[in-house]
Every structure is written in structure tokens, then in C-alpha cells.
Amino acid sequence: xxxxxxxxxxxxxxxxxxxxxxxxxxxxxxxxxxxxxxxxxxxxxxxxxxxxxxxxxxxxxxxxxxxxxxxxxxxxxxxxxxxxxxxxxxxxxxxxxxx
Amino acid sequence: xxxxxxxxxxxxxxxxxxxxxxxxxxxxxxxxxxxxxxxxxxxxxxxxxxxxxxxxxxxxxxxxxxxxxxxxxxxxxxxxxxxxxxxxxxxxxxxxxxxxxxxxxxxxxxxxxxxxxxxxxxxxxxxxxxxxxxxxxxxxxxxxxxxxxxxxxxxxxxxxxxxxxxxxxxxxxxxxxxxxxxxxxxxxxxxxxxxxxxxxxxxxxxxxxxxxxxxxxxxxxxxxxxxxxxxxxxxxxxxxxxxxxxxxxxxxxxxxxxxxxxxxxxxxxxxxxx
Numbered sequence: 001x002x003x004x005x006x007x008x009x010x011x012x013x014x015x016x017x018x019x020x021x022x023x024x025x026x027x028x029x030x031x032x033x034x035x036x037x038x039x040x041x042x043x044x045x046x047x048x049x050x051x052x053x054x055x056x057x058x059x060x061x062x063x064x065x066x067x068x069x070x071x072x073x074x075x076x077x078x079x080x081x082x083x084x085x086x087x088x089x090x091x092x093x094x095x096x097x098x099x
Numbered sequence: 100x101x102x103x104x105x106x107x108x109x110x111x112x113x114x115x116x117x118x119x120x121x122x123x124x125x126x127x128x129x130x131x132x133x134x135x136x137x138x139x140x141x142x143x144x145x146x147x148x149x150x151x152x153x154x155x156x157x158x159x160x161x162x163x164x165x166x167x168x169x170x171x172x173x174x175x176x177x178x179x180x181x182x183x184x185x186x187x188x189x190x191x192x193x194x195x196x197x198x199x200x201x202x203x204x205x206x207x208x209x210x211x212x213x214x215x216x217x218x219x220x221x222x223x224x225x226x227x228x229x230x231x232x233x234x235x236x237x238x239x240x241x242x243x244x245x246x247x248x249x250x251x252x253x254x255x256x257x258x259x260x261x262x263x264x265x266x267x268x269x270x271x272x273x274x275x276x277x278x279x280x281x282x283x284x285x286x287x288x289x290x291x292x293x294x295x296x297x298x299x300x301x302x303x304x305x306x307x308x309x310x311x312x313x314x315x316x317x318x319x320x321x322x323x324x325x326x327x328x329x330x331x332x333x334x335x336x337x338x339x340x341x342x343x344x345x346x347x348x349x350x351x352x353x354x355x356x357x358x359x360x361x362x363x364x365x366x367x368x369x370x371x372x373x
Contacts, residue, residue, distance in 0.1 A: 001121060001122075002113075004229050005125075006158065009129070009158075011217065012217065012221075013132050015220060018216060019210060023136065023205075023210070024136060025201075026141055029136070032141075032145060032148050032183065033136060035148065035175075035179065036135060039175070042159075042171075043155055043158060046159050049163075050164075050233075050234060050235050051233065052233060053233030053234060053236075053237060055239075055243075055246045055247055055250055058243075058247060062166075063255075065167075065175070068179070069174060069179060070268075070269035072182060073272075076182060076273075077273035077276035078276055079190070080186060080276075081276050083189070089141075
């Protein structure tokens with residue numbers, strides 16, 4: 001098997017995640033799709049790291065994980081506070097900045 | 100020529116075992132990703148995504164990223180997915196997506212966009228010249244974690260420190276966003292009791308839920324003497340979500356079955372006595 005297949009898999013997962021962001025309305029599921037896209041990028045980074053024979057790709061993937069963790073914390077806090085004020089996690093209901 | 104063949108096998112670079120693992124687990128990962136975006140309930144999506152992430156961790160391990168593989172399991176499936184599940188719990192497990200389209204034809208357009216984007220990515224990778232796979236044998240010679248640490252604390256040390264600042268900021272941000280200032284003083288138990296007496300409704304505590312026969316779950320309303328469920332016995336949160344199970348019919352059904360059994364037995368004993 002050619003290791004390029006890992007890149008194809010990463011592209012497929014990224015596409016699925018992007019489609020999910022476009023078709024779903026629940027804010028939590030949207031966030032999960034974003035996580036899926038980040039994970040797909042990480043897989044591509046790791047595969048590239050193997051391709052080039054150095055560890056820089058893995059370092060970038062590590063930073064992606066850290067940023068994803070920070071993003072999830074803030075994003076979920078926003079979802080919780082939105083849910084408190086609107087009693088819904090749908091992104092369609094959050095079309096106004098103020099209630 | 101033999102050199103060329105050797106280079107080809109080197110560039111192929113993976114064992115049959117890894118190929119088998121890739122095709123089996125890759126299929127499962129794609130199915131998990133599809134389930135993540137297609138499942139109606141957020142909990143099911145979260146579980147499917149956790150499965151996909153574990154498979155990705157295995158792929159990291161297979162690609163020689165041992166540290167990242169373990170971090171993926173601990174941080175992603177351990178911490179981040181649990182955070183997701185906590186929020187799903189707070190927001191409501193039963194909160195399913197509405198399937199009504201707000202923009203007409205948006206779903207099909209989105210699918211079309213996704214398809215086009217996917218084809219673009221795959222064709223791009225297919226046309227890229229990715230023939231040389233060096234492999235991590237040399238880079239991982241001194242240990243994967245040691246190699247990563249050497250890079251992280253020399254070349255990328257500045258980014259690493261900024262990451263620390265980012266994490267602290269995110270923590271503070273989450274606290275500020277979810278913090279709620281209490282506007283009024285919490286009423287004491289005595290004040291609450293006095294208010295109950297003043298209003299004159301429900302002087303004693305509210306009745307407990309599920310005080311009927313073998314059902315004693317909190318979401319089952321207690322039955323009044325005439326067999327109708329009493330809304331008062333179920334807590335307000337469940338009442339608002341509409342998560343009350345009604346067992347009043349079940350009780351009547353049980354009674355009917357009991358009567359029928361009794362009648363059958365009585366007939367049998369009558370026959371026996373004859």
C-alpha cells in the first residue's frame with residue numbers, strides 16, 4: 001500500500017466534516033464537525049511528517065491539538081450561554097446578537 | 100534496474116499488515132465520520148466521532164507518531180469528547196435537530212459543494228508528486244518523544260509559550276462566559292416555608308414520583324387514587340422537557356391480565372372439582 005492513502009483518507013474526512021458544517025443546524029454537532037476537520041488535518045500532517053522523514057509535521061499536529069482544545073472550551077462555553085438565553089442550541093435561532 | 104525496483108519497494112514503504120489495518124480501520128473511520136454528520140441526536144454523533152478519533156490515534160501510531168497517538172486518545176477522546184458529552188447533557192440529550200430547511204434547497208447545495216470540494220482535494224493529491232516516502236526511521240532513532248521534545252523546546256519554544264498563554268486565556272474566557280452573577284439574595288428555608296404558608300397551596304412537600312408498584316424512576320408520575328398520573332410528582336425540568344413516562348394504562352392492563360388469569364384458574368378448578 002502506498003502511504004499516500006493516508007492523505008486520501010484525510011481529504012475524505014475533511015470533506016465529510018465540511019459538508020457536516022454546511023448541513024447541520026445544531027451548534028454542538030457543528031463543533032464536532034469542526035473537530036473532525038481538525039483531526040483530518042492532523043492525520044495529513046502526520047502522514048507528511050512520515051513522507052519527509054522529520055518531526056516538524058508532528059509538532060504542527062501537536063499545536064493543532066492544543067488550539068483545538070482551547071477552541072472547544074470557548075466554543076462550548078458560548079453554546080452553553082446561548083442555550084441559557086435562548087433555550088435552543090440551533091444556530092438558526094441565534095441570528096440576532098441581542099435578545 | 101534492480102536499484103529502481105528496490106527504490107519502488109522503499110517508496111511503497113508499508114507492510115501488508117499495515118495495508119490491511121488501513122483498509123479495515125479506514126472504512127470504519129469514514130463510516131464513523133458519516134454517522135457523525137448524519138445522526139439526528141447529538142449524543143450519537145459524539146459517540147461516532149469518538150470512535151473515529153480512536154481510529155485516527157491508531158493511524159498516528161502506525162505512522163510512527165507514538166506521542167501524538169497517545170495524546171490523541173488522552174486529550175481528544177478523553178477530555179474533549181467528554182466535554183462535548185457534558186455540554187450535550189446540559190443542553191438536553193433529547194434536543195434533536197429540526198429537519199426543516201430554512202433556506203430552500205440548502206442541503207442539496209451543501210452536498211454539491213462538499214462533493215465538489217472533495218473531488219478537488221482528491222484530484223489535487225492525486226496529481227501531486229508524492230513519490231518519495233522517506234519514513235521516520237531516522238527521525239525516530241533517538242525516540243519519538245525525545246525527538247519531539249528537542250524540537251519543541253528549541254525551534255518551536257516561542258510558539259510553545261504562546262500556546263500556554265492561549266490555554267490560560269481560553270480557561271478565563273470559558274469562566275467569564277458561563278459565569279452568572281446572582282442578582283438577588285438566595286431565600287432561606289424559613290422564608291420559603293413562610294411563603295408556602297402565606298400562599299396556601301401545597302403546604303407539605305410535593306409528593307414523590309413513581310410511588311406505584313415496581314416503577315420507582317424519577318420520570319414516572321405518581322398515580323392519583325383514580326389512576327390518573329399527577330404532574331406534581333415529577334420535577335419541573337423533566338416536566339418542561341416532556342420526559343414523563345405514563346404508566347397509568349399499564350396498571351389497568353396489568354389488572355386486566357390478573358383478572359383474566361384468575362378467571363382461567365377459577366374455571367380450571369371448577370372443572371377439576373366436577
